[in-house]
Amino acid sequence: MPLSTAHVATDRSARYVKQLISHMSHKVTAELTGAGRGTVTFRYGTCSLTSTRQELVLIATAADSDSLTDVQDVVTRHLLRFATQEELHVGWTDPIAGDALEIVDPAVGDYVLAHCTPAGELLTELAVTTRETTGRAAGMQVSADEGALLEMLVRLSGARTAIEIGVFTGYSALCIARALPADGRLLACDVSSQWTDMARPFWARAGVDDRIDLRIGPALQTLRALPEEPAFDFAFIDADKAGYPAYYEEIVPRLNPGGLLVLDNVFLGGEVLDPAFQEEDHQAMRRVNQAVASDDRLDCVMLPVRDGVTLARKR
Numbered sequence: 042m043p044l045s046t047a048h049v050a051t052d053r054s055a056r057y058v059k060q061l062i063s064h065m066s067h068k069v070t071a072e073l074t075g076a077g078r079g080t081v082t083f084r085y086g087t088c089s090l091t092s093t094r095q096e097l098v099l100i101a102t103a104a105d106s107d108s109l110t111d112v113q114d115v116v117t118r119h120l121l122r123f124a125t126q127e128e129l130h131v132g133w134t135d136p137i138a139g140d141a142l143e144i145v146d147p148a149v150g151d152y153v154l155a156h157c158t159p160a161g162e163l164l165t166e167l168a169v170t171t172r173e174t175t176g177r178a179a180g181m182q183v184s185a186d187e188g189a190l191l192e193m194l195v196r197l198s199g200a201r202t203a204i205e206i207g208v209f210t211g212y213s214a215l216c217i218a219r220a221l222p223a224d225g226r227l228l229a230c231d232v233s234s235q236w237t238d239m240a241r242p243f244w245a246r247a248g249v250d251d252r253i254d255l256r257i258g259p260a261l262q263t264l265r266a267l268p269e270e271p272a273f274d275f276a277f278i279d280a281d282k283a284g285y286p287a288y289y290e291e292i293v294p295r296l297n298p299g300g301l302l303v304l305d306n307v308f309l310g311g312e313v314l315d316p317a318f319q320e321e322d323h324q325a326m327r328r329v330n331q332a333v334a335s336d337d338r339l340d341c342v343m344l345p346v347r348d349g350v351t352l353a354r355k356r
């Protein structure tokens with residue numbers, strides 16, 4: 042399914058967003074989704090609008106290329122009509138399918154890896170052992186640069202208490218745990234003792250096993266059994282994608298003020314941008330991305346790191 046974007050140079054972008062949403066809301070579903078942001082949903086496609094200081098950024102999606110052209114035409118026509126004080130140029134990119142998007146050019150990915158603090162022997166051995174033991178499942182493990190990012194975030198935030206949803210063979214847990222102070226605690230949640238059993242010897246060798254409380258079971262049950270008051274400085278969600286909205290709902294109230302929530306795989310390989318992909322995972326990820334972006338308890342930034350990483354800090 043095609044999607045296309047346009048960057049419209051203007052310093053009146055917020056005004057156009059409001060005008061377009063208000064006008065279109067009489068005919069189709071059109072809503073403001075935050076300051077300077079909105080979405081118009083037609084029967085045959087959608088257009089999201091984001092205003093920046095100097096541009097209006099449009100993302101059009103539709104079921105097929107004819108419908109995409111219809112979305113582009115309607116939005117373009119209205120914008121040009123609203124622009125009575127200036128001449129706008131609305132140039133759309135060629136259509137591209139969500140799963141054909143290159144989130145990070147492979148050369149850039151390699152360059153990034155070559156310019157991060159190296160993972161070190163223990164993490165490298167864990168990555169190799171995981172690959173040898175779990176085969177294709179090893180692709181679930183966070184990359185060395187994402188592990189370095191997690192470690193950096195935990196250190197920078199001064200977190201003492203952390204929770205992880207989705208442990209697998211323990212790579213990200215090790216990165217988080219070793220960045221905590223000696224008396225810090227990581228509550229690590231996973232359903233699989235088969236995979237997490239591989240983690241324990243590595244955590245022990247890193248000298249962080251006493252900081253990690255591993256809970257085997259559905260993470261939602263584990264979360265709901267926790268007291269509801271704020272207790273965590275850092276949270277990392279990297280488990281079943283359909284569960285993300287519920288994990289986010291349960292975690293935010295349990296984050297301390299200033300606490301950081303990190304969500305992995307927020308692009309789902311680019312498919313989250315493309316309405317052709319409508320499986321439960323896609324719908325859940327769109328829901329949680331939208332919820333985080335419009336949650337007034339949080340400040341957030343979405344980073345094009347690997348498969349997309351959102352950082353959300355509790356106010």
Ligand SMILES: C[S@@+](CC[C@H](N)C(=O)[O-])C[C@H]1O[C@@H](n2cnc3c(N)ncnc32)[C@H](O)[C@@H]1O
Binds near residue numbers: 208232
């Ligand atoms: C992407 S992997 C986690 C990778 C890990 N963060 C790492 O860096 O190696 C996802 C993990 O989520 C776990 N998982 C799936 N569904 C779950 C659930 N309902 N509750 C808890 N864990 C779950 C899987 O067993 C798997 O280990």
